[in-house]
Amino acid sequence: MDPIVLKSEFPILQQEVGGHPLVYLDNAATSQKPRRVIEAVKRYYERDNANVHRGVHTLGSRATDAYEGAREKVARFLNAASAKEIVFTRGTTSSLNLVAYGYARQILREGDEIALTPAEHHSNLIPWQQAAKATGAALKYIPLQPDGTVSMADVEATLTDRTKIVAMAYVSNVLGTVNPISRVAEAIHRRGGVLVVDGAQSAPHLKVDVRALGADFYAFSGHKMCGPTGIGVLYGRAELLERMEPVEFGGEMIDFVDLYESSWKEIPWKFEGGTPIIAGAVGLGAAIDFLEQVGLDEIERHERRLARYAVERLSAIDGVSLYGPREERTGLITFNVGDIHPHDVATVLDTEGIAIRAGHHCCQPLMRWLGVSATARASFYLYNTESDIDRLADAIVKTKEFFR
Amino acid sequence: MSQLDDLYRRVIMDHYKNPRNKGTLEDGAAGGVSGQSAESTKVTVNLNNPTCGDRISLQLQLEDGVVKGARFTGEGCSISLSSASMMTDAVKGKTTEEALALADKFSALMKGEPVTFEEYEDIEALSGVNKFPARIKCATLAWNALRKGVEHGRGVHEGTES
Numbered sequence: 001m002d003p004i005v006l007k008s009e010f011p012i013l014q015q016e017v018g019g020h021p022l023v024y025l026d027n028a029a030t031s032q033k034p035r036r037v038i039e040a041v042k043r044y045y046e047r048d049n050a051n052v053h054r055g056v057h058t059l060g061s062r063a064t065d066a067y068e069g070a071r072e073k074v075a076r077f078l079n080a081a082s083a084k085e086i087v088f089t090r091g092t093t094s095s096l097n098l099v100a101y102g103y104a105r106q107i108l109r110e111g112d113e114i115a116l117t118p119a120e121h122h123s124n125l126i127p128w129q130q131a132a133k134a135t136g137a138a139l140k141y142i143p144l145q146p147d148g149t150v151s152m153a154d155v156e157a158t159l160t161d162r163t164k165i166v167a168m169a170y171v172s173n174v175l176g177t178v179n180p181i182s183r184v185a186e187a188i189h190r191r192g193g194v195l196v197v198d199g200a201q202s203a204p205h206l207k208v209d210v211r212a213l214g215a216d217f218y219a220f221s222g223h224k225m226c227g228p229t230g231i232g233v234l235y236g237r238a239e240l241l242e243r244m245e246p247v248e249f250g251g252e253m254i255d256f257v258d259l260y261e262s263s264w265k266e267i268p269w270k271f272e273g274g275t276p277i278i279a280g281a282v283g284l285g286a287a288i289d290f291l292e293q294v295g296l297d298e299i300e301r302h303e304r305r306l307a308r309y310a311v312e313r314l315s316a317i318d319g320v321s322l323y324g325p326r327e328e329r330t331g332l333i334t335f336n337v338g339d340i341h342p343h344d345v346a347t348v349l350d351t352e353g354i355a356i357r358a359g360h361h362c363c364q365p366l367m368r369w370l371g372v373s374a375t376a377r378a379s380f381y382l383y384n385t386e387s388d389i390d391r392l393a394d395a396i397v398k399t400k401e402f403f404r
Numbered sequence: 405m406s407q408l409d410d411l412y413r414r415v416i417m418d419h420y421k422n423p424r425n426k427g428t429l430e431d432g433a434a435g436g437v438s439g440q441s442a443e444s445t446k447v448t449v450n451l452n453n454p455t456c457g458d459r460i461s462l463q464l465q466l467e468d469g470v471v472k473g474a475r476f477t478g479e480g481c482s483i484s485l486s487s488a489s490m491m492t493d494a495v496k497g498k499t500t501e502e503a504l505a506l507a508d509k510f511s512a513l514m515k516g517e518p519v520t521f522e523e524y525e526d527i528e529a530l531s532g533v534n535k536f537p538a539r540i541k542c543a544t545l546a547w548n549a550l551r552k553g554v555e556h557g558r559g560v561h562e563g564t565e566s
Contacts, residue, residue: 341481343456344412347536351408359456367457373479374457402408403417403482 001298007383009034020353023388028173028201028332028379029357030223037226040286041279051275053252067278070285077288078218078235079209085241087268088281091232092200093123095219098234098271099196100127102244104165110136113163117142117150118369119172122362124198128167144369147325148175155187164193170202174361174377175324176307176332185214194240200224205303205330207296210235222280227287231280241267248273299382303331306380306389313393319400323370332379337396340403342376348402352395412482415529419486424493425475429463443468449553453541458484462549466557471495471503476546483539487530488546494524500554507547514540
């Protein structure tokens, strides 16, 4: 793959910010969209738009085919056993909440346990806090190693026979660590529980096979992987989805409605009340085609190379502290520049045309674990190059001079 | 970098590196606290900026409708901490009405309106923030704490702020 050629497919990246060519390094927050995704959404609205699953007319059939075709693509993308295991949602947050409401609250009893790590994104933490409060279950935290990684010894020591759910990110949005998901799956399955994987930072960046991983639920967002905002996915093993109750009731999700009782459609449709996010699903399908054409393995290799280069360039700058493991990390780098607040760093970088994230990254407990109130983060994607990282490093040096 | 120079003028960096009124009222008289009187109220307001994690803890000593002392502690960027430093300096000795009027004027400054602060010109250095919309919340954090503190002191928000 050639990131420079790929960059040319992203209209938004062809602009200047503050008089400098834009260097977009905030991909863990949201990725940019290639022309073909934008075109797919536009084409859908210009040619096929209609409501799904009910129109007898031509457009209704086309829209339904487009929407269900996108579901088939997602199923293949994850290597799910069937497209009925793919529920469309608004994004990772609503996917995880669907598991917390539709599954966790049904099965948890007082004294049961939910295990997670202190590195979880708020969206994979608060739904479990709330589910624990509602059911009397206890939250248990798997401690992190000093470099932020998760050790299987700690996993084994934390899980008990009362652990019904483990909720864990495949890839950390702050540390770039890759958690040992398949071994965690084995550990929780041995105890009769299920594994919920926050896939927001893995689906866009590496090849995922939910069955090989042993994930019982896997949640991700379209917008972080070249797709539109407002569309996400919950993968769930069919047997678990069958047992779950819907959490949203209304049109589209029903089988039969009487004055006092109603029954639901089959999975996955019983979870998709109301007119679904049809154009978003079409855009997500186009994004998957794009990523598969480039190759997820290629994308992962490219980003790991960029991360190694970024670690090398940034650690050579006096006063820069890096967080997370030096080796074995995905394509993002979290750092601070001396005692300059990350907001100030991000503002100086912005005037140099470089977009990074500064703040707590929706991980306040992890910030406390790191002993900082906030950090800066540069996160990479397939269109980033080593020269983007050179621009980042040069701008950090400028920032230091400015605040001296 | 000229836009940046506008933003981080010397005066901002000076308040950031040498903040006025940093600490708590209990630290001593440096915050301008005079002897406690019957009408003296001490108010503490903790505010944070949930999008970025900046925090401020502002203490006001209110006596007979006058801000007798103002001190703060907190974590944040140069914009939020320098703004807190300036605000606490500017409102000391003002009546609560005057302090709230200053807060309104500061809001106008953040909207890019041509206001001046004759009483405390340093504040005008923050006018550049309006060109950086993402940073306006940093600059207004301390002033929002001031509004809450004054309201709290008047009992408007009795018991709602800690």
